Amino acid sequence: MENKRKNIWKNATLSCAPMMDWTDRHCRYLHRLLSGQALLYTEMVTAPALVRGGALHLLDYSPAEHPVALQLGGSDPQELAQAARLGADAGYDEINLNCGCPSDRVQSGTFGAVLMKDPVRVAECVAAMRKAVDVEVTVKCRIGVDEQNPEEVLPKFLNDIQAAGCRRVTIHARKAWLQGLSPKENRDIPPLDYDLVHRMKFAFPDMHISINGGVNSLEQARTHLDAGLDGVMIGRAAYHQPTDILAEADSLIFGTGQVADPVEVVQKMVPYVERHLADGGRLHQITRHMLGLFAGRPGARAWRRALSEGAVHDGAGPEVMLQALECVAPMAEV
Structure with missing residues (x-):
């Protein structure tokens, strides 16, 4: 477990964000041809769909995609534990808990960004998932939601999930506004607070912290890495300009491999x-x-x-x- 964790921590130096309707298995196969090193994520798969709905086809992927992480949505610790076990049995290298999606559908299921309001529950979910699987359990979150003060809630959130055994987290450096903004607007309108995420690395030196949000080039990614962060997750730019982001990633970010044509x-x-x-x-x-x-x-x-x-x-x-x-x-x- 420890060696595998060290390997995937290196892969997480650059990762492609989980994006609904975009990062399906065909997209991931394409991205893997461009970069042999970057960590890839599935679209969010809900725990109820796997556990209650039996939708195991949602776990389909090509072995060529490794290293690949399964992102789960849910808020029930035991159900998430069962879903995590299904993902681990399917061969995923990591199980990630979504605490950042702001869509109405996600809110109605009491998961996604709304979980930022309940770090104790998130910690319970992480603990249950870790107990159920041998692969690493990670979290993707926002800096806060609605009227929360990120300076206060984010350190508490990280402290709680770290105590539950989470050693790696990806932080989207924006708040999510659960009322008044659409999911699309939540990706652009709330201001980015990169400095806060960098301060969290200083406050939690033993955690592997990746930053997400607004990063559109490998040069920007390198800036965050050089400033001390452990990883950078890129979403829309990696999808819309995959060659720009991924073709040189193995060379410029990981120091290995050729530039993909x-x-x-x-x-x-x-x-x-x-x-x-x-x-x-x-x-x-x-x-x-x-x-x-x-x-x-x-x-x-x-x-x-x-x-x-x-x-x-x-x-x-x-x-x-x-x-x-x-x-x-x-x-x-x-």
Whole structure:
């Protein structure tokens, strides 16, 4: 356990945020081709869906995705423990508890960001999950919600989950406003407080603390790491500009590996696409995650158009991707 934890702590130096409707298994497979080191996260899977609903298909993933973490949503310690066990049995490298999502649906289930108001319950959940599995249990949270004073509530929250055995946490450096702001607005409007997250690292030196929110480049990530944080989690930028964030990550962040070529990545996706189609899947289920591969590069708009228009046709196969590649300028011309 200790060696595995040390390995995944290194992978967590850079991670891709869990994002509903985005970071599904096809997205993660693509991201893994771009970076062999970054830690990947599933979309949030609710504990009730797994335990009461029996939706075990939500745990499907490719072994190529490792290291990969399962993010769970829930607030019942025993139910979360059962869901965590299902995730660990499925082979996930980490189980993460969502304490940051502000959506109405999540609030109605009494989990997500609303749990920032009940750190004792979060600690109980963490303790129950840790007892149930051998893999590491981590938490993703906000700096606070609504009228809470982050300077007061965040240290208490971290102290409580640390006492329950949580050794690694990712902090979205914004408050969540549970009333008055949509989930989308909650990703942009509340101001970022990076300094507070950095101070938490000083206050909790034994915890592995990653920062999340507003990081759009590896240069920004490097700034946070150089200032003492243990990790950086990137969300929308990693999805919309995956090559910019992930292709050089192994070299610039981890000091290992080569820079991935997005053209080669597309070619490596062909066998994956063929297997998905053979299993009854549709091309667009995969290619919708590939639209930003050439963001900022000549031909990127034509690539997106060719891929998005061609992938939805009945019988569309990998030839759509390969034809769309003809729209993109070779690397030597960039």
